[in-house]
Amino acid sequence: MVEMQLPTPSELCWNAKFPPEQEWIEQTIHVAVVNVWRRAHHVAHSQLGNDSLVQEIMEIAIEGAVCRLQTDSPQGPEYVASLLERLFLQEVRRRRKANNRLVYLGSNQELLTGSAQNPHTLVDSAIDLDRILRGIPPDVRIALLLRYSRSRWSEVAAVLGTSEAAIRLRCKRALDRIRQKLEGQIHDN
Amino acid sequence: MAEIHSLPLDGDNDTLLFEKLQEHVLAHYPNPERKGCPDPAVLKSLIETPGEVTLAALNDLHIFKCAECTRMLMELKQQKKHKASE
Numbered sequence: 367m368v369e370m371q372l373p374t375p376s377e378l379c380w381n382a383k384f385p386p387e388q389e390w391i392e393q394t395i396h397v398a399v400v401n402v403w404r405r406a407h408h409v410a411h412s413q414l415g416n417d418s419l420v421q422e423i424m425e426i427a428i429e430g431a432v433c434r435l436q437t438d439s440p441q442g443p444e445y446v447a448s449l450l451e452r453l454f455l456q457e458v459r460r461r462r463k464a465n466n467r468l469v470y471l472g473s474n475q476e477l478l479t480g481s482a483q484n485p486h487t488l489v490d491s492a493i494d495l496d497r498i499l500r501g502i503p504p505d506v507r508i509a510l511l512l513r514y515s516r517s518r519w520s521e522v523a524a525v526l527g528t529s530e531a532a533i534r535l536r537c538k539r540a541l542d543r544i545r546q547k548l549e550g551q552i553h554d555n
Numbered sequence: 556m557a558e559i560h561s562l563p564l565d566g567d568n569d570t571l572l573f574e575k576l577q578e579h580v581l582a583h584y585p586n587p588e589r590k591g592c593p594d595p596a597v598l599k600s601l602i603e604t605p606g607e608v609t610l611a612a613l614n615d616l617h618i619f620k621c622a623e624c625t626r627m628l629m630e631l632k633q634q635k636k637h638k639a640s641e
Contacts, residue, residue: 405585408626412581455582462578493579495619504610511610511618514573515601515628525606541569548575 375399378424382432390440391432398431398447399424406454413458423461427453493547502540509537577625586621593617598624602631 375396384392403424410420430453435441441449499507505526512522523530586592597612618624 405587409581412626412629413578451585459582493583495616499616499619507610507616508608511601511613511616512605513569514576514618514625515605516573516632517605521605541572544576545572548572548579 373421378421379428382425382428384432385436388436388440391435391446394441394443394446395428395431395435395450397443398450399428401443401447402451402454405451409455409458413462419461423454423457426457493544493550495544498543498547499540503536505533506536506540509533510540513537576619577629580619580625581622584620584622584625586623589621589623591617592621592624595627598627599631602628602635 378399379392379395382395384395406424407417407420410423411417427450431446431450434449434453435446499510502510505528509522509526512525513519517525519530519534523533526533591614593613597608598618600608601613618628
C-alpha cells in the first residue's frame with residue numbers, strides 16, 4: 367500500500383477557526399495531526415477502501431476538535447491527538463454506514479435520530495471478544511484464527527486433521543455469538 | 556424507530572462475518588505500540604504454513620484484539636494471492 371503524503375498541518379487546518387486568545391489549540395492540533403495521520407490513513411483505506419478521503423475527513427475531525435477544545439482548559443498534545451483520532455474514526459464510521467452498509471427504512475427524521483447525532487457511542491462500542499470467546503476449546507480457537515486470516519474451511523479442517531463439517535459444527539456456537547454481538551452493536555448505534 | 560437491515564445473511568458462507576469482524580477490530584483495537592503482538596514471522600507462518608503455528612506463539616486470541624496484527628495478516632494474505640496469481 368502506498369502511503370499518502372502528509373499535507374502540512376496548516377493545509378489541513380485551513381477551514382478551522384482557531385480562537386486567537388487560545389493559541390494552545392492551534393499548536394496542539396498541529397502536533398496531533400502529524401501524530402494521527404498515519405493511522406488515519408490506514409483506517410480510511412481499510413474502512414472505506416479509499417484513502418483519497420483521508421484529508422477531507424481529517425479536516426472535519428479538526429473542526430470538531432477545535433470546537434470541543436474551546437470549552438476546555440489547556441490540554442496537552444496527547445489528549446488532543448486522542449480526541450482528534452476519535453473524531454476521525456467517528457466520521458469514518460459515519461461514512462461507512464452511509465455507504466449502504468445499512469439501509470434505513472423510514473423518514474429523514476428517523477435517520478437523524480440514529481448514530482450521526484450521537485457519534486460518541488461509535489468509538490466506545492467495541493464488542494468484548496474476550497468474553498464471547500472465553501472458555502472455547504483450543505481447536506476452535508485455532509479454527510477461528512485461521513478463518514480470520516482467510517483460510518478456507520477445507521484448509522482449516524486439514525490443519526486440524528478433521529472433516530470440514532465437523533470443525534464447522536464445533537465453531538458454530540462461537541460464530542453465532544460473534545454474529546449476534548456484531549449485529550447488536552450495529553443496532554445499538 | 557427506523558427499521559435497519561444490517562449484516563446480510565450469509566448462510567453457510569461466513570466469509571462476510573469474518574470480514575465484518577476484521578473491520579470491527581481495525582476500528583476498535585488500535586495497537587500502535589504493538590503490545591502483545593506475536594512475531595511477524597509467526598503471522599507469516601499463519602498464512603503460509605498454518606499447520607506449524609501454535610496458539611502460544613500467536614499469544615492465543617491476541618489477533619482478535621489488535622488492528623496492527625489484523626492489518627498485517629490482510630497484507631500477507633494479499634501478498635500470497637498476488638504470488639499465486641503470478
